[in-house]
Amino acid sequence: MHRPRAGRAAIADADADARRGKLRMKPLLFGPPSRRLFGLYHAPEGSKPSDTAVLLCAPMGHEALRSHRFYRVLAIRLARRGMAVLRFDSHGAGDSPGADEDGELEGWRADVGEAARELHARSGAKRVIWFGARLGASLAVQAASVPGTQVDKLVLWEPVLDGAAYLQALRERHVKELEWSHALPDAGWRRAMLRDPDAFIDEAFGFAISPLLRRQLLALTLADLVLPSGVEIVVVAKPDDRATQGWVAQQAAAGRHARWLALAHSLIWTSNPFPNNAMVPADALQQIAGELSE
Structure with missing residues (x-):
C-alpha cells in the first residue's frame, strides 16, 4: 500500500x-x-x-x-x-x-x-x-x-x-496502470476486466477497497x-x-x-x-x- x-x-x-x-x-x-x-x-x-x-x-x-x-x-x-x-x-x-x-x-x-x-x-x-x-x-x-x-x-x-461510475473509472484506470508499468503487459488483465465484474474490485492503485466501502460507493447517487x-x-x-x-x-x-x-x-x-x-x-x-x- x-x-x-x-x-x-x-x-x-x-x-x-x-x-x-x-x-x-x-x-x-x-x-x-x-x-x-x-x-x-x-x-x-x-x-x-x-x-x-x-x-x-x-x-x-x-x-x-x-x-x-x-x-x-x-x-x-x-x-x-x-x-x-x-x-x-x-x-x-x-x-x-x-x-x-x-x-x-x-x-x-x-x-x-x-x-x-x-x-x-x-x-x-x-x-x-x-x-x-x-x-x-x-x-x-x-x-x-x-x-x-x-x-x-x-x-x-x-x-x-x-459512486458506481467512480468505481468503474478507478477499475479501468487501475488496469491501464498495470499495463503501463509492465514491459510485457498481460492481455488477460483487460479481458478479465471486461468479462468478469468481480475482477479488480478490491484494489485501486495499491489502495485496498473493502467490500463495505465498495457497497457504499455503489449505492452513492445524487x-x-x-x-x-x-x-x-x-x-x-x-x-x-x-x-x-x-x-x-x-x-x-x-x-x-x-x-x-x-x-x-x-x-x-x-x-x-x-x-x-x-x-x-x-x-x-x-x-x-x-x-x-x-
Missing part, C-alpha cells in the same frame, strides 16, 4: 521541520482515543488574522496522493492571508491510524465533522469554509448536512456524484448529495462536465445558494505527473484560493 508513516512518526518529522524553519504549521493527533486522526494546523500569519477558518477535506486513495502538494500549497497560501487552516487524514488514510481496509464512508463523514470541531476549537473563527475535492467533496456535502454543523461556505472541486440550505456553495469542475453542471443547476432551482465555476485546467486525478499534468495547476490554485479567501 502507498501509506506513509502514521501518527507520531509523522508528527515528529513535521515538528523537526518546523524547528528548522521549513514549515509554519502544527502537526497534531485529535479525535476520540478509539479513532485518532492526524492533522496539520496552519495558524493564521500576519498582524491581522481573519475571522475565517478553512477545513480541507482530501480525496481517497491515489487521488489524495495526487493532490497532496496542491492541498499543502493551498493551506500555506491561505494562512499567509490570515486564515486558520486544518488539513487532515481520515481514519485508515494517510498518516492517521488504521488500515486501508478500515476506510468506509460513514466513518469518513464523521471524521469530517470531528475535524471541523477541532478547527473551530483551535481557531475560534466566526466563519468556517470547507473545501473538498473528489470524494472529499462528496463527504463534505453529506457532513455539512448533519444538524448542528457550523459551515458557512462549501467549495467543491469535481465531487463524485455517481439523491445522497443534497446540498444544505443556508450555505453558500461553489462547485468547481471542467467546462464540459455537464453532469456536475446539471446538478448545480438543480440545486440552485431548489433554492440552494449554489453556483458553478468552470475551470479548464484540472488535475488528472488518477495519473502520476507527466509533462502536461501539473502537480499544482496555477489557475486552479488561484481560483480556488480566491473563493476560499473572499
